[in-house]
Amino acid sequence: MSGESVSGDAKELSAKQIRKRKRREPPPDPEHTRGLVDAHTHLAACGGRTAESVTEILDHAERVGVEQVVTVADDMVDARWAVQAAHWDDRAFAAVGLHPTHAADLDEAARAELNEMVDDDRVVAVGETGLDYYWTVHSESCADPVTQKDAFAWHIDLAKRSGKPLMIHNRDADRDILDVLAAEGAPETVILHCFSGDIEMARECIARGYLLSFSGTVTFVNAAELREAAALTPEDQVLVETDAPFLTPHPYRGQPNQSYCLPYTARGLAEVRGVSPERMAAVLGANARRAYGLPLR
Template sequence: MTDSTGELTAKEIKKRRRRLPPPDPQPLRGLVDAHTHLAACGGRTEADVRAILDHAEAVGVDQVVTVADDMVDARWAVAAAHWDDRAFAAVGLHPTHAGDLNDESRAELEEMVADPRVVAVGETGLDYYWTTRSDDCADPAAQKDAFAWHIDLAKRSGKTLMIHNRDADRDLLDVLAAEGAPETVVMHCFSGDREIARECIDLGYVLSFSGTVTFNNSTELREAALLTPDELILVETDAPFLTPHPYRGQPNQPYCVPYTARFLADLRGVSDERMADVLGSNARRVYKFPLR
């Protein structure tokens, strides 16, 4: 769209900018993208996945965990983790898809979790945001039942539990307490306030921070990141969503991890290299990556 002089309008300039990927950050070595969605980033083929991971590795992101939302995505994530040794998979049903959990999907997920390229069960948990905004979203009761089953699967398999939580802090922590949490719990894209952060930290849960911590309105989230001890912090993209400031709204990919890692370093008053070492080492430990 142009104005009467043929110049692009401000609205069209903004729209076009949102379609552009962010520029490459300065390399920061040793990082891991603790939660991404390679298929949604355009990685539908082996060659596409390799290209995404080559791009990420060029700026210091050595490995990624690609995460499933539904059964189709879970099958794909396992395949992708076998295509490239820099990718690992997390499999499970997103809480909005909790209604898809039946005998058949349970059996298939149990088989997938036994695969050595699968490092986590998830993303699972509770999402109350979409219960009032989507006719297809599972209701809270179904979500709690599916969440409990995923918790049990993580405990039986010895794999990390990867949690999705949206607008359900209290209920989610209550379900975890009632069921008994597995050895390792990752609060993916942590979104709680400082009090919820303290509660999770006291329980030994790992808090994973995405680009949201860089947003201008994320004061409580930054307080949570400051509270999190070195041994319990991760960084992720949740790509293709949640691109860090100042590129919010533009397409996200694993190569953008250094932007958030550097923000966390500045926030916590440590060097970029120290922060990268902490974040990368934690991810490799939490997900029990094999030695390369």
């Protein structure tokens, strides 16, 4: 083998290693943007499994202006963690429910426990619930659509009985999400977490008074239609979230996400909507505090 070939192989390997290392590196701190609330994150999945680790994550977030977070779970185990985290640190609040992919776990014991959890003062929302048709065809363990709809209806009722906002997960199920909400009767506050629908979906949600929560996906290069939806959402119906550790905003897509990255998305929304980052942060923070009933800090 020639020396030139070895050198080429070495360069190729080095480039792969660099890309792999970059994917593991957290993004740098964004510019401080005061007053933000992360409307949807997963502290446990970000490493927040102890009081100390939760405090570390939230200290980091607060240093860049993210003052409060709502931490969410996918299953019953993580729901318990979310409630614990909300008691460990007064900057954290919890949403409890079963992700639609886990809808088959909604047995009598789970219903009883969720009924008890939602009465906790640190629990500010029911969810994330809803419909996910992507995983019904990509995972053998995902709950089927009928089971998902039944669980969604139960969570809608829980939100209405508790008087707490309903946090919705929607993937490839726009029409059915709207139809189930119409059939069951939506609670007073409905939040479309990580909004991903098309313009028509956005318009119908807006007309119904639902809140649209935008994650880092709104900053992705290929998300022009999502930015259009963000631009037309009324000021009092827009939220911002990380969905951490997923959906890290551009230009750090694919790298680890945490609540401290929220200002990148908030500033992206400010640009889309033609307002200053300070104005955008004030609106987003006020909307989240109103929707979830969070105290001022």
